[in-house]
Amino acid sequence: KAGVTQTPRYLIKTRGQQVxxxxxxxxxxRSVSWYQQTPGQGLQFLFEYFSETQRNKGNFPGRFSGxxxxxxxxxxxxxxxxxxxxxxxxxxSSLGGGNGNQPQHFGDGTRLSIL
Amino acid sequence: xxQVKQNSPSLSVQEGRISILxxxxxxxxxxxxxxxKKYPAExxxxxxxxSSIKDKNEDGRFTVFLNKSAKHxxxxxxxxxPGDSAVYFCAGGSNYKLTFGKxxxxxxxx
Numbered sequence: 001k002a003g004v005t006q007t008p009r010y011l012i013k014t015r016g017q018q019v020x021x022x023x024x025x026x027x028x029x030r031s032v033s034w035y036q037q038t039p040g041q042g043l044q045f046l047f048e049y050f051s052e053t054q055r056n057k058g059n060f061p062g063r064f065s066g067x068x069x070x071x072x073x074x075x076x077x078x079x080x081x082x083x084x085x086x087x088x089x090x091x092x093s094s095l096g097g098g099n100g101n102q103p104q105h106f107g108d109g110t111r112l113s114i115l
Numbered sequence: 116x117x118q119v120k121q122n123s124p125s126l127s128v129q130e131g132r133i134s135i136l137x138x139x140x141x142x143x144x145x146x147x148x149x150x151x152k153k154y155p156a157e158x159x160x161x162x163x164x165x166s167s168i169k170d171k172n173e174d175g176r177f178t179v180f181l182n183k184s185a186k187h188x189x190x191x192x193x194x195x196x197p198g199d200s201a202v203y204f205c206a207g208g209s210n211y212k213l214t215f216g217k218x219x220x221x222x223x224x225x
Contacts, residue, residue, distance in 0.1 A: 035215075043213075043215040045214065050211070056211045099146065100208075100211040101147045105161055106151075106161075
């Protein structure tokens, strides 16, 4: 069974640009979550989508946005990039039904570097 | 406000012995708790979870204990193997969101 796939694996951008990251969940999983990992802050929740609807959102500025498509694939977008956005962005998927209390399974992440 | 804390940045144990990783939390609204391990350049791998209404869950060499009154959970690995060397994260889950601790680096020495 294929795992969570994130593309691209590595990305280099400059300040002020925007970026779109992609995530394909495990087949049959309808929930997709995004996290940012930095050395100082650890793993921080960005947002979660289920059936194309955002169900929860973390404490990030509006420059961070996401969406989910009808096939459960998800994208996240960061506009007006800042140096502090350099991080590993992780996507996780789960079945997502009921109260959502199922394990989330992670991809290997996209390493974003801002110059 | 760090809702999930892993107070030991690192832990070193001998192969074959028990590894005990600890985690404290402050948010009483967590419905369930999970442990993940992470190798460099890979995403976290799910290990084991426990519902907030349970006090123990076991899966092979891994056992998670939850003490709700103390807001404390622990992961026991018995016996420890060199391949268990990784960073271990605990997380609390509520409302479709996971809140992670900052991790503990476990080193299992042959």
